[in-house]
Amino acid sequence: MGLAAAFWIMAVVIVAAALGVVFLRNVFRAALTLVLCFVAVAGLYITLSADFLAAVQILVYVGAISVLIILAIMMTREVPQGSPANRLKLPAFIVAAVVLGIMIYTVTKTAWQVSAEAPLTPTTVPLATKLFSEGGFVLPVEIAAVLLLAAILGAIVIAREK
């Protein structure tokens, strides 16, 4: 009962915030509604007993990614006047509608397998075991980290003044 109520509140907040991101003319306010959306998604993770994931969601998406987005918006001019209009409105709408349709079709038509086991609590130890024990995912994670580092270095080299 409590979980269902929490889910529906979060779901309504997520959808409303996501619509706000798309429809608000003021880019700064759009970024703020994106933050609200991320926080509500973290709330959903908590209802799914994924506490570690929820904390990481807040830390990475609210604490780092949103802050970077807002910082980038602050560097741009005349934000309160809204983003400049261009002729790509209609194609963008069509692409978005098609993607939404495909996703709804997939979600409703797939026979999802639901595990009957009780959720793991706490999740931190199993996650660490998956990551660091033998046959764990340390190598892919490290490769991804090195790849990201290379991308950052490349961006700095390209952007640097001669």
Add this chain to the structure above:
Amino acid sequence: MVTLNYSIEGLLPMKGLPPDWPGGYWWHWLFFTVVLIAFVLVMVLGAIYIERRGMGRMQSRLGPNRTGPFGLLQAVADAVKVLLKENIVPAKADKIVHWLAPIIAFAPVMMIFAVVPFQDGALLADLNIGILYIVAVSSIATVGVFMAGWGSSNKYSLLGAMRNVAAVVSYEIPLVLSVIGVVLVAGSLSLNDIVLAQDIPFILFQPLGFLLFFAAGCAEINRAPFDLMEADSELVAGFHTEYSGMKFAMFYLVEYAEAIAISAIIATLFLGGWRGPLLPPWLWLIVKIVIVFFVMVWTRATLPRVRIDQLMALAWKFLFPLALINLFITAVQVLVWPDGLPWALIFLNIAVMLVLVILWSKLFRLGWGRLEV
């Protein structure tokens, strides 16, 4: 305070209950929420008194001493005064953002106290991801500062907010890395378990981690000498330049509540939290918080404010490498002695800290090379 003690004693049977939150124990939630709000407000009034009178002494003046005995009521008088002041919103401000900013800055600071234990099991929520929760929640406060700086449509507010974000993003790294050292030694992320693991306070096993956490924590919450995001001589008052009345009071409250929060985290992680002889546990925690806060006031009165490039250099060239080395040394020690660190390591760790800090201060020069902002 007697009633507080009595009530916490009454809560002790709660230890047997599952630590998951929400557990459906609404009375537990209500009791701790009310107690925590009252605790933070009273501690903030106390912190303002300590800061103003203590800094007065350090600067060879009296400080406010006329309102009430020893000037104790000065903070209360200021609070009443600021609440009665006119609320001014700039004509070109983004009204909703301007109005929401103080609330969004204040809520995360209150949420930090939810996982600080006042006694074994006496806390609002014993999360098994406790310290990660603190790091995550405190990162939301940055958004509030951003909203304040942007919503005011004032260039000084905006500059202050951008400096603040640059500092917070940089200092978060050494802060979290020094916390990981404590987590490795304690073997848990939960603050309650970390306190229970401290038969010897972790400041002795992690002296370098303590110094790094203290410096990075002071920078995170814009305490002097790292308060250049509200440097009066350059930016008027930084991101809250355009705030007045009740909303300014909120930002003032956030500033001191953050200082109390960092002091509480330091007391819990490094100084043994509520543990100590004779006095009741909650009083030990408060005493430790006050001691840490006093050291913060002391550094503020002693050190001059740094420049923005010095601030960045300190984070990336001094604190960050030392935090990595500290993490590595701690990991090796925990691997060698998995059943708890021996006493003798205290002397080794303090010696390592002294050598590293002295070595790095010799190598590290502020203001070398290009000025980069």
